[in-house]
Amino acid sequence: MILLDQTRLPDEEIWLRLDKLNDVVEAIYALRVRGAPAIGIAAAYGVLVGMKGKVNLPLEDFKSHLQAVKERLFNARPTAVNLGWALGKMAEIVAQFSAGDSAVLYDRLEMEAFTIHSEDIELCDRIAAHGAALFPQNARIITHCNTGFLATGGVGTALGVIAAAHKLNGVEMVYADETRPLLQGARLTAWECQQLDLPCRVMTDSSAAYRMASETIHGVIVGADRIAANGDTANKIGTYGLAVAARAHKVPFYVAAPYSTIDSALAGGENIPIEQRPETEVTTLRGISLAPEGTAAWAPAFDVTPAQLITAIITEADVFRYPYDFS
Numbered sequence: 001m002i003l004l005d006q007t008r009l010p011d012e013e014i015w016l017r018l019d020k021l022n023d024v025v026e027a028i029y030a031l032r033v034r035g036a037p038a039i040g041i042a043a044a045y046g047v048l049v050g051m052k053g054k055v056n057l058p059l060e061d062f063k064s065h066l067q068a069v070k071e072r073l074f075n076a077r078p079t080a081v082n083l084g085w086a087l088g089k090m091a092e093i094v095a096q097f098s099a100g101d102s103a104v105l106y107d108r109l110e111m112e113a114f115t116i117h118s119e120d121i122e123l124c125d126r127i128a129a130h131g132a133a134l135f136p137q138n139a140r141i142i143t144h145c146n147t148g149f150l151a152t153g154g155v156g157t158a159l160g161v162i163a164a165a166h167k168l169n170g171v172e173m174v175y176a177d178e179t180r181p182l183l184q185g186a187r188l189t190a191w192e193c194q195q196l197d198l199p200c201r202v203m204t205d206s207s208a209a210y211r212m213a214s215e216t217i218h219g220v221i222v223g224a225d226r227i228a229a230n231g232d233t234a235n236k237i238g239t240y241g242l243a244v245a246a247r248a249h250k251v252p253f254y255v256a257a258p259y260s261t262i263d264s265a266l267a268g269g270e271n272i273p274i275e276q277r278p279e280t281e282v283t284t285l286r287g288i289s290l291a292p293e294g295t296a297a298w299a300p301a302f303d304v305t306p307a308q309l310i311t312a313i314i315t316e317a318d319v320f321r322y323p324y325d326f327s
């Protein structure tokens, strides 16, 4: 499995070849590959990495090893539903498998991983087409975290919508929140905007409300890691505050995500598992101390935006509006 190490961007473009399950799990945990859809795709390929050397095992042994591999991957990051969703798709292949040996089952799993990847490319295009029409000509748009081609298999979710809006009607400016603490906005979204020729200004997360007060912002659009059945949405820490500011300034607040991000098993956002990251991700930046040695920190990776603050949820299936009924 080969992937671009996102922790090194934008300074260096380092491609990693991952041949061991431990390395795939580490890459997901350390955010070398990140963004909910990309994590799902990486987990599907991770199953192949973990199982490649096991094709000579008897089928039952192969299956029990597979179970252990899935558990390792599942526990790498808890919030993005895509990880469990992709592993669930791989598990369905095993459940349906009736004729053949471990090597045949491995081939089926490989086909499923390719399908998960290629379907993500297609659904990103459909999300982009659905969302682009929501923005007027020469829109000024705020976004948070990174939701483009680095974060998915295709053109992206929220950033894919922005790029499509730019083609359709022109986008005057993308304001990219820097996205503390790991700077996915400053490092990755600004980099992607350069590649896509999208006009972009990075701003500190705390500048967003003032930007909305200073000029007309035509919309805020973000991705999602998990959406509860009532529309409550988990996304990168800072999203909730951005939604509150958008409501205060009457700016539409959109979420763009694959339909599979909706976790219908969860009635509301209070049950979404929120990943806690190491405190040093807040108190240091690339090895430089930002706070006195020993300072305690709080480092949730995500927050939950209540459904009533979300104007619409854009998926490949439909554009849903509050109050949400995804059935």
Ligand code: MRU
Pocket (backbone or CB within 6 Å): 031, 034, 035, 036, 037, 080, 144, 145, 146, 147, 148, 151, 152, 156, 157, 158, 184, 222, 223, 224, 225, 235, 236, 237, 301
């Ligand atoms: O911790 P990260 O960088 O994986 O968080 C990513 C986000 O919160 C994204 O907004 C979300 O996964 C959607 S990516 C299309």
